[in-house]
Amino acid sequence: MQGENLEHAKEASTIILHNGEMVRPSIIRARQATFISPGILAIITLLALPCISLFAVAFMTRGQYGEILFEPTFGNIRRLLGFGYFGWSADNLLILWRSVVVAFVTTALCIVLSYPLAFFLAARPAKTRLLWLTVLLIPFWTNLVIRTYAWLLVFDSDMPFARIMAWLGLMEPGTSAYPSQFAVYVGMVSVFLPFVALPIYTAVEKLDWSIVEAAVDLYSNKWRVFRHAILPQTLPGLSVGITLTFVPAMGMFVVPDMLGGARYMLIGNLIQQQFGTSRDWPFGAALSLVLMILTLGALMATSGKRKKGRA
């Protein structure tokens, strides 16, 4: 209504009725700009400026002592793609690829675990449901480093897990279950499970069960019931969960660092290394830029799919 009024009043001199007040459209526009200015200011200072400087630094040169020299270069990008002093190596690209795989597998594992978990939670009577939700959320409220240390303890060679695995012949006796790929996935899933499980649980709680019953009534097997009655209804929750998991999982460095060891490097670790021990900010910025582009691409791909699915 208000927008229509504004559009109709093309000349600046016309006076229109706006929320019971006779004003010129230009005044309303000025007011709107005033109201959103703090938000825009925050976005500019907290998001746009750092992004621009990141972009700029990515094309600068590292000085001898780790300082940033204002000498434009594509060297960082070349190095990222593997062209080093000693010829081409796939290391960096491998790290990137591994990061994508880890983020993808973590997200997939979280989804697979979240559905049964969400239905389990939704099926609890109201009295005990809150208790179960709290159980799910306690790790979520605990510091990430502390949680990951807890996994180190669980996977230690003297703890029951390693002993049982050794007894079953799946591990060398006397070794611990970390650093390993398995430990990284356990750590990652435990971090991100609530991010997927909670949105799905919210969707499951509101599920229209008559559609599930209709699917069963129409001779569906279990997969068809899930595909046509449960998945479409939980899709909004699922896509929130995927976004909340895949994006941070790509940049995660604490968990792979502690549970994966030095050789199991992800892009997050590599970036952290550049800003930390290596003191190579330009290369770190270039890596961050690539990570951002990858994440953005993944987000656009999923949101594009969602729109297509809705049409």
Added chain:
Amino acid sequence: MGLTAYAVCKNYGETRALYDVDLAVNKGEFFTLLGPSGCGKTTLLRIVAGLEMADNGRIVINGKDFTKIPANRRPVNTVFQSYAMFPHLTVLENVCFGLISRRIPKAQAIEKARATLDLVRLAGFEDRKPDQLSGGQRQRVALARALANEPEILLLDEPMSALDAKLRVQVQVELRQIQQRLDKTFIMVTHDQQEALTVSDRMAVMGQGQVAQYGSVREVYDRPRNRFVADFLQTQNFLDAERVGPREISTRLGRWRLCEDIPWEKGCITVRPEKLQIAREASACDFRARVNTVIYRGCYQQFILDNGLLMETETVLPVAQGEELMVHVPKDAVIVLHEDEFQRMDLRKVK
């Protein structure tokens, strides 16, 4: 026999939803489960559909025992109260759904779905999504989706409760016509007696998890067996009575002759308001009463009498408030109510 249910029991914790329900529905008939909300009619329908399992009893469909068989392997389909459309699928995909589930070739399934959509007069709507349809259209898609599977029994759970009054009457007639054309067994649940009378061959009136009476629609309407059924079918006028002869009773309005035997010494009778007549001569007068209120209803007229009775006349007569009427009670108008165990037991609590 289309459907036979033997001694079906169902409890929800402490509450008894169904208690020893026996039911027999003939092949090819339109059967209605009628009753107030919470009487167990929907529970019974869901047990027939297999969406819920009975605690006790047996469900036999066309001679085969389906008591323990889950819903997706029963030859019945349901039209849900909320229609339960798959919102992400088109009308055609919705109607095909059951056929595809049963791995019927796609071309054949689509052909069948189109034919069924034709039957419910929805040809041309194949590519719409459910949210692009009106309530009445959605209801017809739900009907087509169930019918496309050629179920041995079609179950309808209050299928018209979401439609407005005018559309409902139209859909009732259409539903009846479709059922007669297909010659299929339909079982419908409703709380609307008018709807039950319009569409069904036979009906069961349920209350407190039991069948209070079942029989042909006319039989139940004309001769409700007990107070509960009479009350639900709105016979309106109830009177306490005493037996004074083999077919004669005495009420507070005088002695009336009946055309049926009276099974009790003291009991209750009921008379429908439209069965009471204005007597032309004093010899035909069974009681006299003053008119307290005249209600004009368009095609008929109601009088509330000073003795508490309600009376209806088809023609609109020039009767004024306060006028004294001579009322004739025809022999066959008086319905003798049996005092069944049904109304005395409290069946809701599991003992």
